Amino acid sequence: MTHIHVPDGVLPVWLWGSGWVVAVALLLIADRASRRVTARRRLPLVGVVSALVIVAMSSEVVPIAYHMNLTVLAGALLGPSLSIVSAFVVQVVLAALGHGGVTIVGLNTLLTASEMLLGWALLQGGLRLLGTKRAAPVAAAATVATLAVTTTMLVGLIAASGTLGATERETGALDPENLTFASPFSEGALRIGLFSGGEHGQEEEAEHAAGEAEHAEALGLARFATVVYTLGSIGWVLEALVTAAIVGYLARVRPSLLVQPRAPAAVLPAPAEHHGGA
Amino acid sequence: MDVRLVDTVATSGSSPLHRASPRTKAAAAALVIASAAVTTNLFVCTGVALAVVAAAVLSRIPLRPYLSLAGYPAVFAALFAWASAPDALSGALIVSKAVTAALAVVLLLFTTPYPQVFASLQRTLPGLVGDALFMTYRAIFVLGEKLDDLIVAARLRSGAGRHPIRSARATVRALGNLVLYAFDLAQREYDILALRGYSGRLAVPVRRSAAPAVDALALAAGTAALAAALAWRVAWRDLLPYSWMPLAAAAALLVAALVVRFARSGGTRHA
Structure with a gap:
């Protein structure tokens, strides 16, 4: 679940605005961390890996409304700081292709970057523990664990947004019974809740309405979580199989792409040099 | 797409x-x-x-x-x-x-x-991010063509169609090859950019x-x-x-x- 498939105007401004602020801050940090020449050398790699992820995300598995992500693989190839850059680039290009809202690019960047970073960490840790010979099962486990965590983050974001049941807005509805533009759910041209339905203007109904809204929100969130976890888990297995196969292949053919070398130990000067020579 | x-x-x-x-x-x-x-x-x-x-x-x-x-x-x-x-x-x-x-x-x-x-957007973004946007879009075309060729080659070799599992393996191997190709392509691209004097910012003039x-x-x-x-x-x-x-x-x-x-x-x- 690399990103939220929610259109513009559904999530509250404070949420997507915060997403943009945090994403920009992370991008600035990543840009600063990537100023070394070795990181600049990897700039074209950011381009090609991001392109791989975009191509994967554009191929939908229609029956379960899921698309491949390859984010764990991307994280493994790019490392932490460049993963953040890649996550942003992927979301901007996808938004430009109409895939995902423009206002939620910030939130989507955070979700994708989390997936890449967590995938990178789990894969690196697993490969160091078990070695590249077990790269495929390590990659499969890392993918499933990563997608489970980011799916939970996605459900958490939707719960935090409060859009499932709490937001009351008018929709300008057409009454299908009599083809008038009055509200089909209440008398007269009254407000129809975008998620909860109905305007409860009378004070005596306020308490009842609040209770109903809470109930509707809990119900909506439960339904949303059920759908996402049910369909998503099928997608996790598919994603894990593909990622495991690719990582297993890379581990056989070119393992240096997957296992990043540890930082070399500091070279201590020889005692003679240290003390100014013999 | x-x-x-x-x-x-x-x-x-x-x-x-x-x-x-x-x-x-x-x-x-x-x-x-x-x-x-x-x-x-x-x-x-x-x-x-x-x-x-x-x-x-x-x-x-x-x-x-x-x-x-x-x-x-x-x-x-x-x-x-x-x-x-x-x-x-x-x-x-x-x-x-x-x-x-x-x-x-x-x-x-x-x-x-x-x-x-992306030219207007690039000016407001950090250098690395703006340049990565251009490289990504270009790479979509390069990799798209290469992936088509690799999948055809892999399917021809594995006799795809009659053996779905063998076909899936061939497709994934094609994807693995694509990653290797992408990595080599990225290194060549950087060398070309460096030869042309790339110093951390691709300049794209905005058309009137x-x-x-x-x-x-x-x-x-x-x-x-x-x-x-x-x-x-x-x-x-x-x-x-x-x-x-x-x-x-x-x-x-x-x-x-x-x-x-x-x-x-x-x-x-x-x-």
């Missing part, structure tokens, strides 16, 4: 909208997205969507790929709507918002070459408008869409009975645009 087709249409198109300023088109698209975000009226949202389709019709872009690309987010929006909206109207509004915003950004991409779309009247019209249309969305949101009690008006106006505009397009294409054929 055929990004290559989008790019071909954007670079070879000659309609007035193709000649307009990229910045103006981006601003107009932003206004349409803002109107989709602001509106809570299904009819107003659908009306804005139809008006954008009318602009696409007049721009003479291929409608089937345009509508299928812009309709892609509807699948996911419908899933979200089904899971969260309490009634069909609210669900339809969610899907309509997704499709309206997608129609606007996809129209921008169909009428503007991608370096121009060749159709100032269309610029003004696009901005006016975008502003009108946002104004309508705001009006029906703020004064919804008074305007609710008139919700059909923007929809009817946009539908009439779309019919007129279709008539003009088919009349022109008929005239061209006869000529």
